[in-house]
Amino acid sequence: MDKRIKEIESDLTQSPKVVERNPIRSVIIYFIFGFLWILFSDRLLAMMVQDPELYQEIQTYKGWIYVVLTSVCLYFIIKLDYRKVLKLNADVSDRNQQLTTYNEELIAMEEELHQKLTTLYETTDALTEQKKYVDEIYNSSNAIISVWNLSGEILDVNDQFVEVLGYKLEDIRGRNWMDFLIPESAEPVVVDMIDRLKVGYRVTNVENEVLASDGSVLIVLWNNAIIQNPMTNETSVVSFGMDITKQRESERALQSMAYIDGLTGLQNRVVYESKLERYTRSKKPFYIYYVDVDDFKMLNDIHGHHKGNLFLKQYGMMLTQQFKDMEVFRWCEDEFLIIERRNDETDREKTVEAIRRLTQREWLLEDVVYQPSISIGTTAFPEDGEDAQALLMTIDMALYKAKSLGKGLNVNYEVALQYEVERLITIENAIVEALKRSAFKLYYQPIYDMRAGKVVTVEVLLRWQDNPLEISTQDFINVAERTGHILEIDEWVIDNVFQFVAKMKTKVLPYTVAINLSVQTFKSEKLIEFLEDEVAKYGIEPSRIAFEITEYSFIDDFDKAKTAVMRLKQMGFRISLDDFGTRFSSLNYLVKMPFDLLKIDKSYIDQIVDETAHAIVVEHIIQMSRALGLKSVAEGIEDECQYQQLCRMGCDFGQGFLMAKPAPIEELINLEPQLDYRKTPIV
Template structure:
């Protein structure tokens, strides 16, 4: 519309200028034309009127009269002539005046229109100024986003030439802008060998394909940042050319965390070896590929003693050193840390002779002297071996077979290796059978306690009893010892221990509360590590109203090894309640003296293996004597286990042993017989 108005305005100006340039010019020249006509007419009249009159009027008298008439006629004629000329000029002036008046009106209208247009232009100019300010503000806003966004913005051509980058990119890479502009995209981004820029650009052009990608970019310090890119093809609105705009998010930290999580999930934090998750995955892959395998399940013998004597830091240092050594020594094998001091070793072969050779090498490497922070250590391992496909055709079965083989190796003693045999299945079935028997016995309440008297060796009087578990089942194929052994493996020993403690408290309340006798109750390793043991016993104290000082809980060195810190915590809590604590089977483990220095025992029970040889020539009597002397110095009472001869009792009394028990003094007996013996 503005364009049309401008065109009309231009046409009007051209038309108006044309008339002003023509008609007013004629008007300006008109007076001279009139005068010139009058002069020419006057001169002609003067020159020719007399001659013509002389020819027409020869008479002089008449000629004078006609001279007068001629003057009048001249005046009349010139008047008419002037009238005609003036009239013609007036018409011209009138016409011009009318035209000017009309143009005046047009000019007034045009002026009014120009004023309106000017107002409109003014409004449009103000609107344009506002729009320009808005555009400038929006442009600044876009520039701020471009420069201050915490996202990389990289603009580059389809040929791979970098055109622009934002401030965040420069801060992240420490480049200067002049260094980056004009750089090749492929020199800036780390891509795999064989990467084709054209293919990548085509994928960006194709809107149906996902344009997200992950590339690392180089930094000025020769490092790299891992970036998640989102690419978009955009067209320049001015030039019409298409450029690629890449938006990048720095995911270096997330990738590092992902790597750490992956390491935690798939590798052992202490040794760096692959863990059991990877073991299962790789085993499954090998089995799917029908790859023959030999699996070695390795467990250290008495490794927990090392942790208890020297501390866990030494144990951890040894495990790291051991893992590094066997990884280097057996580079063709796959080594995994299973848990604690257990490792799994896999060889991609089922050659039995080769497997035996590997076991020999493992034993040899392990038995060497290891120096841990200037302390010498000579470890030993037990190994269970199973093979695929001979022993099983799936992961679970092979793992179970390896565990059974290791269990058999442990049963055979230290530094043993057992290859899986199908006969081991019968042992498992027996274990399941015994587990079922234990459940039935607990439900049917077929357990009972027998009580073996403990005698004061000097007075030969009963100083207390030890509660021993027996069961009344008709099953004759399983002994009580075997039953307890299985219960310890299955965890059922906790329920058995609770029944024993409850029954012992009930017996004490009913029969011994009025005496000074002490009733000894055995605690298994699993019960000692139970966080609910103390609260359970507190409930029984409230129920039976017994004196805790009449109960002495016996713990073995083996039960302390399982978790020394937790065991010590539970023992201290029992001591705070008033119970006595005895160390059973003293002398069977090399860490006994370590326990004496850390645990507040009330008495030591000397193991039967020493008592059997106390009267034989040799060092055993000296050892027993020193144990009794040590206990006395520490303020502990001593109890000799397994006295089967009178001379053993006499010797022990002479050495200063406080108490004793054994078949020579009294066998375990039922509650009724124990009460009769007291009577």
Template sequence: DSAQSAIVVLQRSISEAIAPYTRLQVKMLILTALGIAIAVAGSIFTAKRITGPLRRLTEIAKRLGAGTYEGQIEIQREDEIGELSKAFASMRDGIANRELEIRRLAYWDTLTDLPNRAQFAIMLTDAIAQAGQSNSACTILMMDLDRFKTVNDVMGHRFGDALLRLVAERLALQLPNGGNQLARLGGDEFAILLPDTNIDDARRVAVRILKALEVPLSLEEQTVDLGAGIGIAGYPAHGADAELLLSRAEVAMYAAKRSGNEAVVYDAILDKVSQQSLSLLSELRAAIDGNQFRLYVQPKIMLETGEVTGLEALVRWAHPDKGMIFPDHFIPFAEQTGFIRVLTRWVLDRSAALCSELAAQGVRLKISINLSARDLLDLDLPAKFAEILARHHVESSSFCLEITESAIMDDPQRAQQTLEGLHAMGVDLSIDDFGTGYSSLAYLKRLPVDELKIDKSFVMNMERDADDAKIVRSTIDLGHNMGLRVVAEGIESEAVWNILVRMGCDQGQGYFMSRPIPSDQLIAWKTQWLPPHGTQEPDAAARLA
């Protein structure tokens, strides 16, 4: 009939109903906690695995920064950390090797593998300290090679470097046993430390070294002769400081080179000489800038006719305090220091100006100018002289450049190259002081020379010395046989003039005709000049007619 409904009532607790779900929730919480714990443990392990090696690498980097390169990097892994540790090890080794190389370059000479100046100073300081403790002595030798720069310029730097190595080997063989140390200070300078050695023993070592250098060195089918100047200084006699001893040994070395004495022991007087030399060099430079030099001339005469045919240009120094200074007092020093090139250029310029002035007055004379050994090493000299001639509008044929035998033989190959350049310009060339050098006649024959000048030491005494007269006659004959003009210098009497005329000498100069005179007095002197009886200059004959 009507719809019927039924109501069912379940009587059970909620707790019992949800108990399975509660157990599941607990299990999930336990699993979550375990997961978190495992994750934390894994993170800690991973962090330690990464940060531990990084900390060790950081400590290694700090040690590298402090200059400590010892110890191994004990991180053996095949991952990125392992690669980083290998890179650190490579960097450490590279830095260590570069630092060793830098230290070697700072204290050792790479060319000869000898200690350099800095290392030698350290060794000398140690030797002085040991000598002080044992109440003994130590000495040093400092040496500078002769003629090395010339060899280096001519043969090239590669040849020069090989030659320095040969010199180092030869020097090492001369050192006595017992801690002696050879060093190269730079260029062609060497030093030798002799511990527990007095000055007399050091002198004997120096003599042995000089004798060893007398034997020519053979290199690349070339034979090279080298000498040396050696300075000696010792503790305690000359100082108790390494730099002071080195300085004083250097002063003695340059004194040896200046004087030609091959081994010189330091003396306090040498410091004064060295200071005077520095002062003189400064004064020479000031003399050029202050126009203190004066051009003097000495006439050259045709002996047969008495005609004035030329003049020799000379230099005098009008010092503002010391008065007139003659060449003997400053030319040798100028040659030693290289200032002679500046002085030569001054003489060339003033001589060209004088030639222009004389030509303007209708006077044509050939001007002779002296060149030094250093001038002959200047391969640019022909170009420099050509520029001077062009500036003063004078001809090269109006000049004769004089060179000594010894200057030529310092470097024959380079001298010949310079002389050939000058001769190609049309300049006459003369061998000055002929007979006093040691040159080979075969070599002189190859030089483009036009004139021989007989040294005054033979001419001045020929009236009284038969041997000198024979030398003069032979030189005149030799010069004429070689097609050269022969000039005698040092004529001081009419008797010597007449002897030279009979021998056939072409030209002469000397005090009998004229002392050197200021260049601005030449015209007045020429006007008054009268040759000896029996010879008559054409102009003089016209005046007497």
């Protein structure tokens, strides 16, 4: 285009010169024509005309002819020049148009070039910023990044690599990372990774040990890929690593927690069940010993959980040391399991006796001397069960039988115990069916003011209508507690009692209603929420309800139990301590728990007339209750002598067959509030 513009400019430069030469040429032509005309016309005329007058006249005509001829000549010369000027103007105009077009094109090209330059600058700036961004990501990433060639030589590393592993780039660039980064134990994993990388160009999730510059060993999870440098066309490998050392340490710690009992250091029930599965598959015979420390709760209650934990630690250590050829597990709380591989010389009874001798001695727990007794249940593989599930059931039944017979006993599983297992399953199935059919019914037994003879409370008692198994209430309650169905039963009872109390709003209800809470229900995380929903559902006053709780509810976690009791009290419910005087009775509960009533167990009431010791205990319990601001309730009053003596002792309330038997709700509503025998004077 520049060449064409120069040609146009050259033409435009030459055209004026041509125009400039045209006048000179015309003058020269006119001069020559005039000179020749005058020269030759005068001579010719002088030769042809001799007469002066004619000569003068012809000379005049000659002048006019000259003027005419020169005018015609000038006309054609001027016309020719004019045409040239017009043509030149046209050419100039055309050239100007071309120059304008070319100029516009040049302007457009210049604008396009400027735009391209602007875009180029913007792209360059963007690439620069992108490079800074990539570099920032590269060096700010939490990932350990290294770039190396297939020979293993380090080409580049990011800041995280330097920070985590401690190697500076200038110190390791060009070095083979296998020589300083990988411990010998991890070399097979790394070599395998490189072989796979060469085949597949990408290898992910390779975990191996890495040596840091300070000599420490880290665990790094790598993702590797082969890449090609677009500038140099060289092939290299980029590795992205994450330091997972702490994660793996945490996993190992959690795994240890999952399989090792935190208190005793023994293998826990998870390991026991796993090994039991493995041992049963091996088909080699073995014995299982299930050890339970009798009344271990008393140690915690009297001397505190610290002493209890101290004993469990020492006991677990001694079991491990004494029975090195066996496997010892902590099942839960104060229960332990021991697996003994059998051979011709194995004697189960001798092992039981060895466990008993080890346990039933004096244990020095700092300043406390503790002498426990144990109950032991045993089972044998494969005689008593061919799989882990069967053995778990038989060993449980053996220990259950040992504990039900008393303390310090041993029971070997026998086939006869299978009947009890089958009976347990039968009762459980019947309970499930009864819940579906609402086959249970509530009876109410009045609790009387001992002196006024008025009903102050009614205790709710559960009865099973059309009982297909003809078992006692206590038996099916025990089974329900063991199987967990007691939670559903308790909720059914609470719902029906609340419904009854709500209906009685229209009548005068001169007494509260007492509901027994099982240990499982009391410990349930859902109890408070369930009660809140029930109160809102029926709109009853919680003060019309008293919950009876046994001491078994506080065995595992006293603080948690106290919190639960406080929640119930805050909601407005009354709380009774049931069955006081049996087994684990502790003054600690009475002092620290906000009870309203204390119920004296029937086993003491039965003997207060004939046994002086029982009478003394009951009287002291009544006096202690009064001193603590509690009301006392005597259970199981069956004759007038018991009634009279309890009145003399100052017992506040009483219940029993003497005064009223449990009855359905229909009879309760019409219950005579006064006792007929109240007229008998208290002696």
